Amino acid sequence: MNENKSNPMWGGRFTSSPSEIMQKINSSISFDKRLAHQDIQASRAHCSMLVSCKIINSEDGTKILNGLDQIEGEIASGSFQFKTDLEDIHMNIENRLAQIIGAPAGKLHTARSRNDQVVTDFKLWVRDSIDQTSDSLLSLQKALVAQATVHTGTIMPGYTHLQAAQPITLGHHLMAYCEMFGRDRSRFADARRRMNECPLGVAALAGTTFPIDRNQTSEGLGFDRPTGNSLDTVSDRDFALDYLAAASISAIHLSRFAEEMILWCSPQFRFITLPDAFTTGSSIMPQKKNPDAAELIRAKTGRIIGDLTSLLVVMKGLPLAYSKDMQEDKEPVFDAHDSLNLGLCAMQGMISEMQVHSENMLQAARIGFPEATDLADWLVCQLNIPFRNAHAISAKIVQKAEDHGCDLKGLDLSVMKTVEPRIHEGILEILSIDSCVNRRKSHGGTAPESVRKQINQFNLANK
Amino acid sequence: MNENKSNPMWGGRFTSSPSEIMQKINSSISFDKRLAHQDIQASRAHCSMLVSCKIINSEDGTKILNGLDQIEGEIASGSFQFKTDLEDIHMNIENRLAQIIGAPAGKLHTARSRNDQVVTDFKLWVRDSIDQTSDSLLSLQKALVAQATVHTGTIMPGYTHLQAAQPITLGHHLMAYCEMFGRDRSRFADARRRMNECPLGVAALAGTTFPIDRNQTSEGLGFDRPTGNSLDTVSDRDFALDYLAAASISAIHLSRFAEEMILWCSPQFRFITLPDAFTTGSSIMPQKKNPDAAELIRAKTGRIIGDLTSLLVVMKGLPLAYSKDMQEDKEPVFDAHDSLNLGLCAMQGMISEMQVHSENMLQAARIGFPEATDLADWLVCQLNIPFRNAHAISAKIVQKAEDHGCDLKGLDLSVMKTVEPRIHEGILEILSIDSCVNRRKSHGGTAPESVRKQINQFNLANK
């Protein structure tokens, strides 16, 4: 079968030797090479500390640092040869270092172990990812705020149960997402703060007999302090779980906006047109623009939640300290990082460039007696009727309007009076969709005035 | 079939009318009655604010508050009648209020909606649960620290891959879990801080036209500030997801210790005996004590992760604002709360009362040349041999010891010298298991000295 040739998995069972199978299952270089930069960064800090603490001499230290520089250059230029038989990124780099500087390379691993090395590298990577993801989130918020600023007065239907409930402004709707992505930033910031303790120097699991200075490596790598318990340090993957939980919740927010975009650009809504760059057309139906990017953003929630599930399952019930199971920690995090950041970028692009059809939104907002709640509120305020009764009166008046085939404003005052005789002309002021929106200026409300406050507050906090 | 009688589900399809099916799927009172206290608490704050803002008069306000007091009393005493046909806790309470105080009850719902009411109640409940869970975590930490204090010098094998790697102290092992549960407390604290914004007053989704003071209700209910966007407020369940993610990670920690306890009390380990209260015996084999509680703690990780998954799936792709899907938010949180707190209590009991068999731990720690790493470290420090070479020399000496059928200390110095001639008597000092442990006094290390520091730091921070 041809497949055997193009795909190394097919038929592998029959031909692979045990050692080949072991290499396939055991080797991590195919994915952990993404830690190359962090591995070098951590080795530099470790080397400098060893020199400071006189555990290795400064001459050897300099050779090691120069060798690491050279390796970093080779990786950047693409000339570095990653070798599967060296299993992981750590041995790939240490092995190359030995080729370059010889014997002193053997001193770099003093007072550390693969167990603390790998968790240090991975923490640095996750921290870098948090920083990038936070930037992506902030950029997305700014794109939302920019559109919200344009659309503080754009009226659209506010839905509950996907049924029109009360008119709102598009600016208000966009600022709702600004809140969500703000919480996401705060969640990633919390995760960063909690994880920001340096693992380096706990060695295999029990600490080391060398007179090392863990504070120095911690500071050198930008951590707040060294971790407090060596056994916990090599067994802990909470930081990756925190990351994946934050990514999952952020993905949920993206999926909700993606869902709305898909609805809004459907022929039944036509609230927006998505930018060409993020849709695919049909060569045959010119009006058709498939919202592929939005659909893929919605779908990628699945894989990010899957990534979270996968690491939760891996960690469940593992005895201390390091077990090889924990090598399965990286791929879900890498995958979540890629998926989430791609989704954030694409969403930012779509929001910035979407075309809003205000007239369609307004027309949809007019359907279904949107002023009914305001009518009830008016009865409470002006006629001092308890809310539950006012609500019932309003319902009867709406029913009259429906019977007359008109909207509330179009209903004759005399008809309203048959329901509640004390109703007077003052009511006409509030029976308009503009009034509905403009009068909801309570803190956080949908009125342009209120939305502008929300925008100002964001701008103040993020300038 | 008899089942039809005892179980309302069986055969329901054939006999249930549509309205019965709707009531079964739609009614939430069977579970949301757990929000009764929070619903009354929020209504009190809302009522007081309405009076302050002169939206209702103080006479009506007093009647409402008195009515709520009476209802609270009825619920506490068990005399309150929860009714399924009133659907949820909110209508059950409002309906009872109307029975007690009559017409003024209809004014309580002014300037609020079921949408902001339910999210306020639920947030208050989750916040209460966080406070209780944090207390449970702290109690568990204290139980760990109490045992760790007793066992700073109790030597046991430190495992990686469930293979003995280096000797550690039991105190050190217990303090590793103290770190984990400390991170859990920090995670719950972050969740609490992020969620601590008051939803009350955002009404259905768009804010309200009444001149309410959201700051007053926010303060009255102990929130830091009102939420910033009304549409987001009624659509947001991040606080429940944060809670479930924190609970899942904490459950992972519990499951790891539970796994270890199950191992440690197996006949092959015999490191500990669990207290009778948390085991079941066999009536027939007196030595058998089944670690049921530990197994159930390990298993409950599954349902807590399931709870998290379930709410992530519910929220995925929901358009704004409130959808009825979100009624499925409470049961997973209630279930996770119950399961986690039960697990924390049971774990605390087991740790406080477990019987430690130090002699078995020590004996297990002696197996397998535990001093091999120290030998290598000694070669590095005393003979200035690069670590990687020292490592190789140590391995050869261990091989000699194995060939001679003795431990490292028992190996004649002359034999060691055949491997590395510069080895001298000084090496004997470090070739003991006590030395292995005592010399690992680097920050966070396993030495009793280091563990005592960890304990002191905990005690200082939590006195």
Place this chain on the structure above:
Amino acid sequence: MNENKSNPMWGGRFTSSPSEIMQKINSSISFDKRLAHQDIQASRAHCSMLVSCKIINSEDGTKILNGLDQIEGEIASGSFQFKTDLEDIHMNIENRLAQIIGAPAGKLHTARSRNDQVVTDFKLWVRDSIDQTSDSLLSLQKALVAQATVHTGTIMPGYTHLQAAQPITLGHHLMAYCEMFGRDRSRFADARRRMNECPLGVAALAGTTFPIDRNQTSEGLGFDRPTGNSLDTVSDRDFALDYLAAASISAIHLSRFAEEMILWCSPQFRFITLPDAFTTGSSIMPQKKNPDAAELIRAKTGRIIGDLTSLLVVMKGLPLAYSKDMQEDKEPVFDAHDSLNLGLCAMQGMISEMQVHSENMLQAARIGFPEATDLADWLVCQLNIPFRNAHAISAKIVQKAEDHGCDLKGLDLSVMKTVEPRIHEGILEILSIDSCVNRRKSHGGTAPESVRKQINQFNLANK
């Protein structure tokens, strides 16, 4: 705090004794009482076999069977007292049996163990649930087919990417779900067949020394054969996982239709009106009908997937044979059963009674040049133009129509000829939405003729 009184969890940590905590975590009677009928059923079969094999005498056997009858009656009538301190349903029943018949009750447990008893009871329950769920699925299919039969000719837009792609018939759309629920039935049937091996008689884990006849109990309980390996039998929960996987996939199908119903009854679509029984109205906006049941069906997918996740996590990495972790197997299955069957009933009700607005569907189907693909197909068939080229020509003609502001049929033949001169009057036949639908009569296609075949095939197979 009042909560302490109404809710046993709050504050439990401070007041509960270890034995109370253990009872809370260990006792299963609160949920496994749902196995009462199955437990009695299995005990009857076991007792009869013991008599047949002369392990107990027939006099004792008769007493036991009579006692079980009495207990069954007590449970049916609600007079049976379930006791938490007897832990589970098995001990509750055995204990009651001893009260009723005295000493012979002690003989019932000969040659069986709690381990095989519980798995037998649970298998019987799952099998009953599969039978009921399969019936629910078939009823739902019949409701779909009944509506499809009415609507073989009702034209609506067929969507891809929620963009109108080609016109289809509502009957065709409904029959798509009939296929899905048919696969669900086949999946449950497979699960039933695979699980239908009798566990009874494997005892604790190793089999028994009594000369039992496992074939007799197997037959008596309707199993196909006894299980093949006793150790596997008490360790196996595959049947529960199979059930939960089948339930999850079925829930996905329900969620897809629920999503469509929510869209279809939104003010932007107005394709259907859902029956009053399955919606909630707004007292104030008469036109508003919130599709609560559909939203809850969509949401319950979350808890069913959560149930599946939870049991997968529980089972992961458990050593053989029985561990107490496996007590966590029942609640997810019970919850999935209740949620799925409720969803199936509610969906059946909504489908049977929904009101279809054919005119709105047809109008939506006309939007966007639905005949464009047929035009291309015509060019291939009539003018022998390769499909990819025909596609391009069709796109150009559509563009012309859009420029002229007309639909394809309205475009003058001469304009079409400017794109492709060989086009002739024959093309007009296919340029109608009816033609689009009627000509798609390939196997499984949307043409009424084809849909009627699908309906006939279902009716033939399920009469």
Place this chain on the structure above:
Amino acid sequence: MNENKSNPMWGGRFTSSPSEIMQKINSSISFDKRLAHQDIQASRAHCSMLVSCKIINSEDGTKILNGLDQIEGEIASGSFQFKTDLEDIHMNIENRLAQIIGAPAGKLHTARSRNDQVVTDFKLWVRDSIDQTSDSLLSLQKALVAQATVHTGTIMPGYTHLQAAQPITLGHHLMAYCEMFGRDRSRFADARRRMNECPLGVAALAGTTFPIDRNQTSEGLGFDRPTGNSLDTVSDRDFALDYLAAASISAIHLSRFAEEMILWCSPQFRFITLPDAFTTGSSIMPQKKNPDAAELIRAKTGRIIGDLTSLLVVMKGLPLAYSKDMQEDKEPVFDAHDSLNLGLCAMQGMISEMQVHSENMLQAARIGFPEATDLADWLVCQLNIPFRNAHAISAKIVQKAEDHGCDLKGLDLSVMKTVEPRIHEGILEILSIDSCVNRRKSHGGTAPESVRKQINQFNLANK
């Protein structure tokens, strides 16, 4: 930062154009090239059918088939150029076909669409994977049976709650896993049968106007019949969910055996030594063999469950018919395939080559009065004592033995008689561990005689 150079994701947000982001999120060629063989296979069948039905002429058909042969050769030899800008495997192949044969290539896509093409290719791939996975499972079963055959008489402790319960044979234990993997094969077989309906020819969603013969393509591709509803066909990913559910359950089985292997080769158990090929050593502790492969097998359960979760989430709530979300179906299946098959191969290797330490197993089996249950059974059979009473008597005798510090056989008959006077010498026959094992010959029991029957039955069914 160097990362920007080596990793296209870092910093991508700032520099990527919208179209680059779209390409990254939208293009699938990086993973769907694994469908190359299946795409060609399906195109061949489609082309032959078009010729048979006279929709294209045989000359064009021959050109297309020859072109496809050439492309298949290019892919096999590695000379085929996969291009990202052609998005997916289908366009890559069609585009190449046009380069090779020119205009007739445009006819291949007649009467099919990307929607039916992709689901056909993917179904073919999943079916191939099921066939391979079933072979892997059978090979693993054979390895288990081979070891079980050697070890029908090797006695080891049978555990419940990881406490020794009753002695069993290793052969019996291995055959328990043979049952599990047998159920896995049956589950994959069910999935294969259910999915084995041919999608090709349903076109975009509604069927086609061309006079195609779907039965011909179905037969040509080895399907049982064409799918029954075109709308369902392009919307359905049940077959992938079935696959992932089956893979998850199989992974659970692997994880359970992996857990046991990790325990069994720990220094506290020493029941087995794993083959060198599947462990990693410590260069410094010669006795240490880390069971890396077993740990990774246990861990990979996490990613397979994550894969299942991910696709369940993707599919939840998707309206019909095709949505782009469904492009996220392939990677979880590919990942599960790779992980599961690698795990099955590695497990087979470990089982075939593991070294069993029978003496350690036997010694462990002797601990804890393993004959206690048999003693009770003897009292029932020989002295006609009800089981519950016999159980209590046996417990008292065990207590005596423990007080005397001897095992049951070592306890003087006179001491036993103080508990139950009727006990006589006959009891001595059953008080041995061999007797415990040999007498459990009930169907499925642990006795060598019974295990040999289980082995024979497997061999008969799978020769």
